[in-house]
Amino acid sequence: MGIVNRTKDVSEQKDLIVDTVHSGTSTGVTYPIYTAPRAQTITDLRSYCFGLSGAPTSTLKMNRFVSGSGMTVISISGALTLSAFGTSGGQQYSLPAAGSSLLQLQSGDMLFLEQGGSNAAVAKLLTELVVQNVMDIKPWSF
Numbered sequence: 797m798g799i800v801n802r803t804k805d806v807s808e809q810k811d812l813i814v815d816t817v818h819s820g821t822s823t824g825v826t827y828p829i830y831t832a833p834r835a836q837t838i839t840d841l842r843s844y845c846f847g848l849s850g851a852p853t854s855t856l857k858m859n860r861f862v863s864g865s866g867m868t869v870i871s872i873s874g875a876l877t878l879s880a881f882g883t884s885g886g887q888q889y890s891l892p893a894a895g896s897s898l899l900q901l902q903s904g905d906m907l908f909l910e911q912g913g914s915n916a917a918v919a920k921l922l923t924e925l926v927v928q929n930v931m932d933i934k935p936w937s938f
Contacts, residue, residue: 806928810839813925821852821911821918828908829923832901833936838872839899840926841889843909845878847919852878853912854921856889860905872898875912878921886924901927903935 815829841856856873873889892898901907909923 810926810928811836813927815923815925817909817918817921817923820847821854821909821921823852823911823913823916826857826908826910827921828906830907830925830927832903832905832907832927834903834934835930836901836927837899837930838891838901838907838925839894839928840924841873841891842886842924843876843878843889844881844886844922844924845918845920846881846922848878848880848917850916851913852916852918854878854889855910855912856891856907857910858901858905858907860902870898872907877913878918900930 813830817827821827843854845852853875855871855875858870858872860868860870862868873891876887876889879887907925909921911918
């Protein structure tokens with residue numbers, strides 16, 4: 797019998813996506829961090845910041861293209877006030893409760909971080925996103 801996604805342990809159904817914004821972040825700018833190749837569920841998101849100026853914030857949002865309607869922007873997390881790694885370590889974003897439809901990704905959905913705060917910036921921002929594959933077999937939609 798073949799091994800399919802549902803027969804694996806939950807830890808084996810998950811993927812870790814790591815992204816780094818090396819150029820620094822600015823208020824009001826969005827930074828893409830991931831495009832879903834298949835149906836997945838967001839389970840965790842953390843940020844690690846280096847070189848802060850002011851009190852920057854970051855919010856996880858999703859772009860979803862709907863045929864006939866165009867692009868839709870969906871806010872997923874609350875705004876996280878970032879702090880330096882040397883002060884607080886990694887920080888976890890506040891996500892909706894497990895099972896929320898906001899955590900469900902479709903193939904082609906693009907996740908991005910929107911930076912906020914008043915004239916605030918981060919020199920380097922590392923993000924770790926954990927997604928769980930939904931389907932039994934991992935298709936690739938490119």
